[in-house]
Amino acid sequence: xxxxxxxxxxxxKTRGQxxxxxxxxxxxxxxxxxxQQALGQGPQFIxxxxxxxxxxxxxxxxxxxGHQFPNYSSELNVNALLLGDSALYLCASSLWEGTYGxxxxxxxxxxxx
Amino acid sequence: xxxxxxxxxxxxxxxxxNLVLNCSFTDSAIYNxxxxxxxxxxxxxxxxxxxxxxxxxxxxxxxxxxxxSSGRSTLYIAASQPGDSATYLCAANSGYSTLTFGKGxxxxxxx
Numbered sequence: 001x002x003x004x005x006x007x008x009x010x011x012x013k014t015r016g017q018x019x020x021x022x023x024x025x026x027x028x029x030x031x032x033x034x035x036q037q038a039l040g041q042g043p044q045f046i047x048x049x050x051x052x053x054x055x056x057x058x059x060x061x062x063x064x065x066g067h068q069f070p071n072y073s074s075e076l077n078v079n080a081l082l083l084g085d086s087a088l089y090l091c092a093s094s095l096w097e098g099t100y101g102x103x104x105x106x107x108x109x110x111x112x113x
Numbered sequence: 114x115x116x117x118x119x120x121x122x123x124x125x126x127x128x129x130x131n132l133v134l135n136c137s138f139t140d141s142a143i144y145n146x147x148x149x150x151x152x153x154x155x156x157x158x159x160x161x162x163x164x165x166x167x168x169x170x171x172x173x174x175x176x177x178x179x180x181x182s183s184g185r186s187t188l189y190i191a192a193s194q195p196g197d198s199a200t201y202l203c204a205a206n207s208g209y210s211t212l213t214f215g216k217g218x219x220x221x222x223x224x
Contacts, residue, residue: 004156041216042117042215045212048210048211050210055210058211088154090156097208097209101162102147102159102204104149104157104158106156
């Protein structure tokens with residue numbers, strides 16, 4: 001049973017560019033959440049998607065946007081990249097509000113230069 | 114707003130020791146609490162999930178307890194091994210579709 005799959009694994013972008021990260025949830029899960037983890041910190045919640053709609057959003061600017069597709073997979077888009085956006089981006093999937101816990105992917109390491 | 118604190122920030126022990134990692138949270142109205150392991154530069158691996166109605170969960174050499182009234186959870190690792198070296202994160206699920214994480218405890222187990 002495949003877990004959460006994220007792509008790409010690593011990415012290097014130039015300041016001001018745009019980036020798209022992708023996530024396929026664990027089989028049977030219908031909810032996808034995105035987290036940003038800076039070096040030495042715990043993951044910070046960006047937003048969550050359920051039934052193709054953004055259900056909840058953390059304290060991140062509008063430059064961060066997302067999408068969920070009918071097959072429950074999701075994309076995270078970041079526009080006008082800043083050096084401070086360099087981080088590990090983690091995708092997590094769950095059923096509804098995580099009553100049975102969250103499953104995380106291996107992450108995408110984004111470096112902005 | 115939920116806040117999660119993990120103590121200690123780092124821990125170094127010799128192989129074979131039993132150890133306890135601590136996690137505290139400010140809002141006791143949680144659905145559940147989840148412990149994760151993270152290897153350097155990698156994603157999160159779920160270790161244990163404790164529902165709000167439970168007091169503890171066990172998996173192999175790992176035992177996690179939950180005391181909602183005091184806002185505390187502990188992760189007990191028995192007979193530690195070098196392969197246990199990693200960062201351990203606890204996360205509180207307070208509903209509202211979010212997990213709130215601590216900064217983690219970095220564990221080093223020496224042979």
